[in-house]
Amino acid sequence: MDKEMLLDWYRQMVLIRLFEQRSAELYQQGKIGGFLHLYIGQEAVAVGSIAARRDDDHIITAYRDHAHALAVGTDPRYVMAEMLGKSTGVSSGKGGSMHLVNTEKHFWGGYAVVGGHLPLAAGLALAEQYRGTDNAVICYMGDGATNIGYFHESLNLAGVWKLPVLWIVENNQYGMGTAVERASAGTMLQKAQAYGMEGQQVNGMNVMEMYEATAAALQKIRDGEGHQFIEAITYRFEGHSMGDPLRYRTKDELQKWQEDDPIGILERHLLENEMADRETMEQLDQQAQETVEEAVTFAEESPLPEPEDLYANIYVEA
């Protein structure tokens, strides 16, 4: 983890943070519709883990997916265009915030049905195994998803068939408005064990720890040890989605977590280890700001889909 990598992670996390904040503004202006799930506070989880993957490893996640789309290297302009429902969007305006995708970068999308993508992850991994590669799949999910049927069936199958999946639970302490303790009968690691994995709990606010834990887990998979499990402890600073009245947690709690802001943690690390100075980081902040603005401008100027697009791509076979 050299300086270049760390600075790059810093840049990525700031980009994500600013992108999310700008998206919230656009949502309030009515330019982004539907549901908007912000990743603010969780940046280290996506950035750190995706940084550890090989380019051919697959990424798949749920609907809080902007960070993952950006972290795999998707051009923010096309992500923002998708948020605004434009034809230049990553899903041609057909998916929206919850269904970003970048198949070139092996990012197989965001999915709106809780747990719905878990079996897809198993399937992606199945194909790699079938072809005899040592590529892996990183499948992200929230803590709430560990209770749904899909979770159990997918982890069970991956365990039985030794599918190359790294399951990363982004435990932000709440499944929508329900605290983890109210929803889960066992701990995350107990669930991992139920399906043949040891599982590892990681500080999700620390991007470096995320990187190392992910790299290690992927190596285990490639070494033939079967699927792996990381519980990333994190926190979302905003509500579940826009319009969440946040009745289920306290401002004090939020404040406490914000003291552990992932960007702040990295920033302090860079400064304390004299890997970068504030000016450099402010420049990176500025660049990120500009990138986000460019993306918004591009998106706003992009055309809407044509009426014929309504019927496009329902079937491959026309």
Next chain:
Amino acid sequence: MAEYIVMPKLGFDMREAELVSWLKEEGEPVEKGEIIAEIESDKATLELEAQAGGILLKKLEEAGAVVPVGANIAIVGEEGEDISSMVGGGEAAAPPAPAEEAPGPAAATEAAARTPEAPAAPAAAPAPATEAPPAPAAGEAVSDEFPDGVRATPVARRIAGEHELDLRQVTGTGPGGRIRKADVEAFLERGPAPEPAAPVAEPAAAPAAPVAAGPDTTEVKTSRMRKAIARRMTESKTTVPHFYVTTAVDMDAALALRKQINELLPEEQKVTVNDLIVKAAALALRDFPNINASFAGDTLIRHNNINVGTAVAVEGGLMTVVQKNTDTSTLSTIAADNKRMIAGAREGKVGVDDIEGATFTVSNLGGYDVDHFIAIINPPEAAILAVGTAAKVPVVRDGEIVIGTQMKATISADHRVTDGAEAARFMQRFKEILEQPMLLLI
């Protein structure tokens, strides 16, 4: 479960029918839809299909009975089934309560007049002008609730529309009297006869053919219209006591007036000689209400309106088109109506209103160089006027022989409603009007 067979409604204005003959005996098996009897409505002889299958357990009416639409006529069920509760008390429709209605279409009087010797007919006592219609058997096919007032399938409507056919003329054989494609097609094939589309079986009372077909003969199938005419004229001639009065009418003044009038009228309203005759007859009928009437046994039904029908020769037979309220209609109206209806009759496109409701008929063979002829009354009318050619003949005027245009008119009248003197006075009045044709314009 035993079921009743009921008298079906097979014509839009059918209220009752005579059960002419049974085609099945008690104890015989019957299939749903099988023809089990012949019935005769006021317009045609029809086949009655069993509405249920099984064994014909009991006939509730005998051949010859006149049965209202909806009444039970038989019971069909399983062999040996106990039907004691169904026999006797099982009249479907209560006899309709007598009701006064505005003097109506000839149909009502037809029904009453048709059975003069059977006053016990389930139809209301002949006193009222019309009866309230009995409860429908399986649903009315004619009702304002349906588009165009009839129950018909979409394809039937489309075909009818393509042929500009008024669906109300067609009788439906579908459930509830629904008009189906086959019904419309049958109607179109037959031609514009005013009978329901149901097939006409040979009337049971038809006389045996006096001549046998053989190598010296050619058989031509009689059309439905011809069969109906045969039946009605036979009935008229054999049941109505006809008598005849002839008068010769000097037509010079009428023809001159006609010429003058027509110079002022557009083509479609130009008055024909027949129009003059029709109006003259109508005006005369005003003074002779007995002749604008129908025999009804105990009563004579006088019609409040004078609707003069004109007999029209059409392919395959004869049709009568009816001018309504002739006595109060202007000549130009009469001319326009008749022109339209006659043309329609010849093309096979007439509405029901055009052929129903005559109270008196004029039959005009003047176009055929006919001196004089005698017509047969169209029941239930009381009379018919046969008119010959208005020909140039020598006439006596003021003691001198001059050339005049003379037309012979002969009335055939029903001696049950009128007699010689009255008919003769009618003819006098008729002649008077035509010879002072200004009376036609008042």
Next chain:
Amino acid sequence: MARITMRQAITDALREEMHRDENVFIMGEEVGVWGGTYAVTRGFYDEFGEKRVRDTPISEMVIGGAATGAAMNGLRPVAEFMTINFAMLALDAIVNHAAKVHYMFGGRLKAPVVFRAPGGGGRQLAATHSHTPDVIFAHFPGLTVVSPGTPYDAKGLLKSAIRSDDPVLFIEHATLYQLRGEVPEEEYTVPIGVSDVKREGSDVTIVSYAQGLQVSLEAAEKLAQEGIEAEVVDLRTLRPLDMGPAIESFKKTFKAVVVEEGHRSYGIGAEIVARLQEEAFDYIDAPILRVAQDEVPLPYSRELEQMALINPDKVIAAVKEIL
């Protein structure tokens, strides 16, 4: 030409496609070692090995979802649900994921997966094991749903389904597995989305598919003895629905009966009748009737169950009602 059962036709299609394309593989409950609970994949495990014939745990949701994921990543899975009753557990995976990923990602990925599932009643398996829920799956754009009624169509359609780049639900019928029919030995496919006239006639149109087709053909033979010639149209594909032959037939006969094994209310027949009256309104000469399963859960008792199911007599009665 050989006269084989529908089961054999399906087996042959699977085997031939697996030989033809190494990306084709099978997964499902008891498909491998057991040989398939309906014996469709008997012998496959030995022939192709456990990589290509995979026994899964009893996990319908992940059977549906993992097959989809594998298809997204370049394979051509044929996932078997032991019966269509269980496939309902995977409804989300099938209609919400397999059927949607191509569209909601703007065409950037596809899911060429085949789901096979036998359904139908009549074997005293009681209420939860006897459904014909075809219409539920046919409701969703993005999913292709086919259901053959003859061995010829079964083999040809399954090949088309496997070769299709779209997710296909291939609905089989337990009772039809034994049906014998002519099947060519040469390579052939049956196109998806094309209906077929199985019997010509001009008195009435009968529209049906799968088990209903066999019932309708039997009814048509009996009707013919009474001089009523029924034209029987086999839908073969439920979505995308080809109404062409049915409408063409209806314009000839002006009367139709739709026969299906599912329940009458909100069923496949409802769609057919709606389309007929929309697209051939001026040809309607009688109400268009549906012959379908009674509105009851299917009972165990043989006699009761048979009463609720469709049969040729019910079809004949319906035809006569409208003639």
